Amino acid sequence: MIASHSLKRWYLIHKWSSLICTGFLLLICLTGLPLVFRDEIDQWLQPHHYVTLPADTPQVSLDRLATASHRLYPGEVIASMFADDDEPQIYVWMAPSFAQMRAQPETMHFVRFDARTGEVLETTKSAAEQPKTFIDIMLALHTDLFVDLPGELFLGSMALLFVLAIVSGVVLYGPFMKKLAFGTVRADRSSRLKWLDLHNLLGITVMAWTLVVGATGVMNELSTPLFALWQQTDVKSLLASYQGTSAPPQIALPSLQTALETASHAVPGMTVTSAVYPGNPFGSPYHYLFWAKGSSTLTSRLLTPVLVDARSGRLSAVVKMPWYLRALEVSRPLHFGDYGGLPLKILWALLDVITIVILISGLYLWIARRKTQSARLARIIAVHHGDDQQPAASLV
Amino acid sequence: MNPTRSAARGLRHTWTIPLLLAVITMLGLLSALLGEQLGWKVVAWVALMVPVATSIWYARWKRT
Incomplete structure (x- = not known):
């Protein structure tokens, strides 16, 4: 009592x-x-329509999307690509430069492609030039x-x-x-x-x-400080041996599609959902960074980073995530109720x-x-x- | 009756239903996260309906 x-x-x-x-x-x-x-609200406000193709239609080569994106926005850099597994679409995120992206993240914008045909479905202005959507607010x-x-x-x-x-x-x-x-x-x-x-x-x-x-x-x-902590510790020591080297400019990078296949082979049973270009503040200066996920409700929330060398195109590392980021990943569905x-x-x-x-x-x-x-x-x-x-x- | 016994009875009286509700809620939250088949999702829906229905039932219909 x-x-x-x-x-x-x-x-x-x-x-x-x-x-x-x-x-x-x-x-x-x-x-x-x-x-x-x-x-549901996004889908209702901006319904996405796709051409009907056989379910086993292969995904378009990411290299083709990179070329198309550079042609659409010459002089800009590709920051990352993201494949949605619910819909046959691939987002290519771009920025005027990585320096600008670091200083003003709202300068980023995306091109949305059909993942099977490689057709451009949507282009956006930067977040700074666009009115905020209801969900954004x-x-x-x-x-x-x-x-x-x-x-x-x-x-x-x-x-x-x-x-x-x-x-x-x-x-x-x-x-x-x-x-x-x-x-x-x-x-x-x-x-x-x-x-x-x-x-x-x-x-x-x-x-x-x-x-x-x-x-x-x-x-x-706490996700921002937790990711910063990880970058300052594990990621820093992982990248220490590359200090002093540099990745080639974007047009001279090794094939992204080949790098994706290398990364996928390194994590059997997992699906790579995004590719982060070398130089992106949220990636490595020396690597393509791929994020792979598992296939079950729980493991699809647990992401594994895979690094592919941006000069040789060879696998560098499958990175083990620290416990506090695993805890963060598990806490997401339990907060959102989307599982x-x-x-x-x-x-x-x-x-x-x-x-x-x-x-x-x-x-x-x-x-x-x-x-x-x-x-x-x-x-x-x-x-x-x-x-x-x-x-x-x-x-x- | 000795006092510890009656204290324990008081605790049981107050906490049985709240603890049961908490356990059911946690089972619901975890079964949809850890279970793959539809059956586990259904378990989650039914389990989470329990605190919602309890709230509505006692707040709306049961008046003393």
Whole structure:
């Protein structure tokens, strides 16, 4: 059983951790709602159409896509290519130069190709010149408040407070429910009591889900520093032996398609989904970097980097990911709810709505409590000034 | 009855259903992640329906 002074401490922890994060958590929950259905919304706003070809039509050579992209945007560099496994399409991301890409990531743009015919399906202006889409805005409000890393760390700390609020709320649940059966909602008395019961009921019922989504949310907001840590440690020592060498200019690079085949052979059973060009700030200065993924629900979220030498075209390394990036990768599906079809997404959205009710009821309880307290204070002051009719005894 | 026994009974009284809900939720979250066949996805859907349905049932229909 919890001693009353420690109960009071938990109450204060619950009060302050939730008060600080509630506003931001409401924003996160509201913007998270459309983000759960991001793929469906994208598909609905901008439907992609493809020519019908036999299912075994081979994929076009990446070299052909590279040549076509350079022809479309002469003087620019290809940053990376990304093959979508849901749709027969390949995105070629380009930038004016790698220096510019590093300084202003929003100068990047893409060309979208049909993965079988090599036909250009779509070209875009850079993100800087394009109006933000609805999903872009939702994502920014959900993850970084339009200010990149500081925003990520800020919302990450709000998510951490949310986790603390859940834990302290669970601790308080026991003493609150000591004499009550599970699910008791005392609706016939004050509205504050009814909402207190609802807050407790909903909070404890979806506790496991809110804890998982809250904790994985914290994890996701740490992705930038975690990747930076990896680059500063493992990646740095991996690339140390190449120091002083340099990759040839893009037009003189060895065949990307051959490099892709080399990389694929190095990771049997896995599928290479993207190729990062040498010189890309998110890759190696001396290699093509390929990201390969497994085929199951879980392993398709676990990416393995494969490095192919950008001068010789030979395999350099299959890189082992550190545990903290593996943890990050596992935390993604558990945050997004995108690993069990549309029914799981709908359940995710419903649980999100329940969380919103918990947040609002918590806020209401705090306001209602303050009101009772200030009304009581006002009455005490009134009595003190002798202009209240009520007997003072009733105030205690 | 001795006091530890009644304390344990109190704990059980308060925590049985919340713990059960937490275990079912976790089973649901993991079965869709680790299971490949459709059956595992269905297990996840049913399991996650449990906290949602519990919330709605007690909040909306069951009034004491």
